[in-house]
Amino acid sequence: MEIYAIRLTEGMDLKIEIQRVVKEKQIKAGIILSSVGCVSKARFRVADGINVKQINKNMEILSLNGTLSPNGVHLHISYSNQEGVSFGGHLVEGNIVNTTCELVIGILGNYKFTRVMDPNTGYGELITKTQEL
Template identity: 30%
Template sequence: MNLLPLRLLPGADLRRALEAALAADGASAAFVVAGIGSLADAPLRLAGAGEARVIAGASELLTLSGSVGADASHLHATLADATGRVWGGHVGYGCRVRTTAEILLARLSEWQFSRTFDPRTGFAELEIARKPLA
């Protein structure tokens, strides 16, 4: 396991930026150790919901956790909106960094993550494989 600290800049798509950073680093599996920052108009899919709900305006990223693969990720976040109301859920594409996002990834160099559709859940779920020895 190696750590990869990141600072995402304003306008970056949180999920896409993490996937791109992992791919650029030559890794294909990581977990988020910590994540804080601020977002704008953040789509979160709440528990049991079919569609994402956009948390409109500025929000603080209080926590971020999940798995990241070079081509897909599964992230959950806790956000506080401008009134202090706290929201939590599945991070969708389109969560834009407002001022900054500071993320620490733990890269798992011997592993690769991918996502395949699981008919039991109706979602693309994590597939874990050990990388072949070089």
């Protein structure tokens, strides 16, 4: 596994920057290993698969995980507010980095991830293939 680490700075959109890294580094199969930081605006889709919540307050990122492929990322995030209450869901665009976000990505060199529309779920679902090294 190859490791790529980056620091995102104030004003950057978390999901857009992850997608940019995937494209720029030509990541064929990746995973989020670590993400530590904070946002000034949090946006996430909740478990009903439809509704998006938005919170315009400083939030700590507690965890971010998911898979990265050239034709899509699937990411879940959890936050903590100023009272220490935690919540989260599916990461969507619009999560704006406050001061910093330290992001570490694992690149799986012997895999290729793609996403194919699944008529049962209505989403592009992960297809994994191993490649000869």
